[in-house]
Amino acid sequence: MTRSNVYVTRMIPQQTIDDLRQFHDVEVNPHDRALTRDELLKAVRGRDAVITLLTDSIDAEVLDAAGRGCKIFANYAVGFNNFDLQAATERGVIMTNTPGVLDDATATHAWALLLATARRISESERYVREGKWHGWAPMAFIGQDVDNKTLGVAGLGRIGSKFARKAAAFDMKVIYTDAQRNPELEQRLGATFVDKETLLRESDYLSLHLPLLPETHHYIGAAELAKMKRTAILINAARGPLVDEKALVAALRDKVIWGAGLDVFEREPELEPGLSSLDNALVVPHIASATIETRLAMGKIAVDNVISVLKGEKPQTCINPEVLRSMA
Ligand code: GLV
Numbered sequence: 001m002t003r004s005n006v007y008v009t010r011m012i013p014q015q016t017i018d019d020l021r022q023f024h025d026v027e028v029n030p031h032d033r034a035l036t037r038d039e040l041l042k043a044v045r046g047r048d049a050v051i052t053l054l055t056d057s058i059d060a061e062v063l064d065a066a067g068r069g070c071k072i073f074a075n076y077a078v079g080f081n082n083f084d085l086q087a088a089t090e091r092g093v094i095m096t097n098t099p100g101v102l103d104d105a106t107a108t109h110a111w112a113l114l115l116a117t118a119r120r121i122s123e124s125e126r127y128v129r130e131g132k133w134h135g136w137a138p139m140a141f142i143g144q145d146v147d148n149k150t151l152g153v154a155g156l157g158r159i160g161s162k163f164a165r166k167a168a169a170f171d172m173k174v175i176y177t178d179a180q181r182n183p184e185l186e187q188r189l190g191a192t193f194v195d196k197e198t199l200l201r202e203s204d205y206l207s208l209h210l211p212l213l214p215e216t217h218h219y220i221g222a223a224e225l226a227k228m229k230r231t232a233i234l235i236n237a238a239r240g241p242l243v244d245e246k247a248l249v250a251a252l253r254d255k256v257i258w259g260a261g262l263d264v265f266e267r268e269p270e271l272e273p274g275l276s277s278l279d280n281a282l283v284v285p286h287i288a289s290a291t292i293e294t295r296l297a298m299g300k301i302a303v304d305n306v307i308s309v310l311k312g313e314k315p316q317t318c319i320n321p322e323v324l325r326s327m328a
């Protein structure tokens, strides 16, 4: 196999880069930051394959900048709302993501947000570090029970179903909504299908596990927040624009809902003004898949996809399979 020329838009685990270098020439963005648009357009030029991050917007302009020799854009993420699939398909360019390997890490992280928000972990830890703790207090940092409550899951896909499964440990009632019912999964998870209205009204904890699509943009806005319990907690470790962040800040400030645990934001890395000063919002920087094992596994999928495609073989996790039809 002749060596091809692969670009990686930001450092990913060294081991995965080393694996790729056994077969191909690899150049990695040398900066510890995302590339600017201009840098990206220049960096992809003449490459045979590119490994990208969810912060790189890959559209017709980038595909054309890469040129006709570029066979694959492999996203180092399961989400691919940063990819223009149609533009890639029209140009015969393969696009891939990293599904499966991050389901548990992401679902567990959503649980970490849920538990930390319910028990006010971040807020009370700040209090201790700031030297404000002067002894056990009967009414300090009163949170909410998790056990035996109702857990609402919006989107019972790969990550949502892993998330729902872990609710058994807390004896919770699980309700969910999705574009489609999945009776087999319902049975396995002990989950009940409800409409969105019921999910909003009945959930004590509501966690979002939907892909970002035009129809899921602002899935939770002012009208939805108003239907939720005043004691409810919203969890989002999926995509920021699923939630109207301005409406959420107002709802948290006015105690329309009790709290929110957020891993993702509408305009990362910017936060809606007012959000970071609210004690009932837990905010962390999009780290749901950030574990050693998971990031290695994501890197391995991205690299394996690139190696397969450059060999003329089908990749494991193609997200625009129409382009594969012409392949043997
Ligand atoms: C992370 O947000 C991912 O989509 O992998």
Ligand code: GLV
Binding pocket: none
């Ligand atoms: C709390 O520490 C208790 O003993 O109730």
